[in-house]
Structure formats: structure tokens, C-alpha cells
Amino acid sequence: MEVAEEAAGCSLRPFSCEQGLLSRPDGSATFVQGDTSVLAGLYGPAEVKGSRESPDGATVEVLLRPKVGLPGVAERSREQLLRRTFEAVLLGSLHPRTSITVVLQVLSDAGSLLACCLNAACMGLLDAGLPLSSLFCGVTCALDPHGDIILDPTARQEQEAHAVLTFAIDSAQRKVLATTTRGSCSAEEAGLPAPRPISGRGGVAAATRAGSGL
């Protein structure tokens, strides 16, 4: 694995995780990154209602509950991203005609929320004992106006940045499972041009985070 220099801004906020704190769900975990924290609860493999049953594998459902208010269109879009990320790592074919429900509750949002949701869900999937082909982690990078990369930005840093990129990276081959961006940046800043898997400034910073997180 490539070792990146610890450039300024490549440090993460103190993060912690606790598993198994809820008694009803099959798996639960809470993940805290700085002041951002998300609680994940997992139910599965469980029964699935008629039409949504899939004979090939498990049906994954994700519910993302914001801290205040009802879930809106933005939450639906994130739920779709999370659902497809879980479907890529879950060995759903081992549990056909079942449903796996992931409920994510945002406890506090101080930046890097989607990455925290991904991490909480991964820990929850482990706690539930569901078969996975690899672990994954979420990491958010912000490109500030000077062109520096800040990993795991706070809410304020996210606002001031001219681009915020969130990646979900798998642990087996360090490939990109999911990505979503806010703001615009040039391709070099995004750190993508390189023949090696995940290289360039943004990618290396993200891979370091993946390494330290897993």
C-alpha cells in the first residue's frame, strides 16, 4: 500500500465506535467522528413482503432519518447511494427471499455526515453478523480555496470549501464503491489521473483514511 506524507489537513478528527448497544435490532453500532455521530440499527435477514421478494438474493432497504424534520428528497438520494453500496458488499445470494433493513439515525451533524453514515452502517453490518465480501469505509475530502485537501472536514470547513467529495472505499482492493461530490473542481484536484488504484492527492488521502480506519 502506498504511504502518503502526512500533509497538513490529512489528519482525522478523533473517531470512535460502539457496537451492540441496542437490544431489539439484530445489529447496531454508533460511529462518532469529532462531533458528528450516527446510530445504525440493522434488521436481517428477515421476512420480506410479497412483491419485493427477490429469488436471487436479499432485498436491502435503507432508511435515513435526519436529526430534525421528516426525511425529504435529499435523504432519498442518500438512501439510494447507501443501499447500492451495501448491495455491492453484502453476499445477498446467501439469503434469498429475505430483507435486510438498515436504519440510520443522525444524532448530530458537524460535517462529513455521509461518511459517518457509511462507517456506522459498516460497523452495524459486522455486528449483525451478515456475510460481507469486504468491509468498507466512508471518507469525506474538502478542497479549500487554497487548493489544500482537508480530510474529515467540519461543517464550517465544508461550507468554505469549493468542493467536497465523499468516497466509499472497500477494504479488499481499495477500490471506489461510491462517490458523490458537491461543488466543482478540476480533474487533477480530484486526484484521479493515475494508473495505480486510487492515487493522486485526493485518492491517497482517502486511501490513508481507509487504511487507518480498517
Next chain:
Amino acid sequence: KENCRPDGRELGEFRATTVNIGSITTADGSALVKLGNTTVICGVKAELAAPALDSANKGYIVPNVELPSLCSTRFRSGPPGEEAQAASQFIADVIENSQIIAKEDLCIADGKLAWVLYCDIICLDYDGNILDASTFALLAALKNVQLPSVTINEETGLSEVNLKQKNPLVIRKHPVATSFAIFDDTLLIVDPTAEEEDLATGTVTVVTDEDDRLCSVHKPGGSPLTGAKLQDCISRAITRHKEVKKLIDKVIKSIKPK
């Protein structure tokens, strides 16, 4: 024949793209885009509203993508499903990230009056790649929008709309989306049809603007990709941007000014 898709296309080839502007006369701007069989129509209506308190000099752009049961049997009538909501959020993000229109340009009087542009994107025929078609339809419709000039009467404080004098919108950037379907972690095909999307293990959408800046790299889960593959997607997206820009410019020029 190798490296060929069921409809005869190469892996990196787009379907025939056609665009028709100004077909809805009751809307302030409209565009119909066809990507092969996928047909998407965008209508823009402008209304007046008071700006929000925390951004008194900005107007609003409200996109909405609808996938009615007309376009495909996979969509039932009723409240919007996940795909429609995710598409709406994607279009809202593209507008925000690319700064296609500066919201300050939509403001008429600070704190008092601003334009709201309701952009309704409706799919008429779903054959895959809805995001590319919607982004293109939105861009073409916004280029077609003519806003009447509005002045505020000093004495009465009411707004006066002059329908005879119309100005086009200032379009700052031209974002173009390019979508890819991923098969088994290795194969990337551009502009998937509905059949290819169903069989794919993942999708990626890259939105670029004319300065070759990335407005959005949208990969909602799906099988993993290396950085090199993502870079290939970005290069293809940049090429596609040039093709689309040429098409839009040709269409805009062909409209006879009223």
C-alpha cells in the same frame, strides 16, 4: 462481432441525440430531448416570489423530475418513487455545483422580489440513461427561457410586468452529464439502455462543464471501480461535452428570433 452491444453500438458510443426547443408555448422555456428511445421533456415556468430572509439577493431554481407510469411499466402511479426523487436531487445538485445560473441574476429587488424558476422534467419514454437526458433537457430549456422585464413602481410599491419586453437568461456554465454502466468491475459502457441498466452491476455519472471542470462524479454504490477507470470515464465525459455543446449551439442558432 466483438465489443458490440445488442443494438449494434460500440462500447463508447452514444445513441442518436435529438433536441427540440420551444415546443411548449405556454411555458417560459422548454426543450424535448431524445437519446435513442429515451424521451425527456423539460418545461420552465417563471413566477415571482419574495427572496428568502437569509439570502435576500438570490432567486430560486426548483427542479423536479417525474417518472410517470406512462414512460415504463416499472413505475406505478402515486407519490414519486426512489428513482424519481434521486434524479430530482441529482439535477438540483448539478444546478448548484455547476452554477449554471447565478441565483443573484434572478433577483429583481433585494429582499422584495425575485424570480422562481420551476423546472419540470418529465420522462415520456424510459429506455435508460435518464440522468443524461434530463440534464441536457434542463440546459436546453434554460437557454430557451425568455423572462419578461419587471420593474417596481416607486409610488405604489407593486411590481409591473412588461410581457412585451423579454430577456433571455444568462447561462454561465453548460454542464453535460455522461452516464456509464459497470459490468463485473471491469467493463464500462456508455449511455446504457434500460435493458443494459437492469443487467449492470453499477452506474457512474460524470458531469463536466466547458472548462473541463468536474461538476459532479456520481457513483451511487454498485461494483467497485479503480481510480484509473474513473479517469477513463472523465475523459469520455469531456469528449461528450464537446459533442453536446455543438448540438445545443446549432439548435439555438436555428431558432428564428421573434
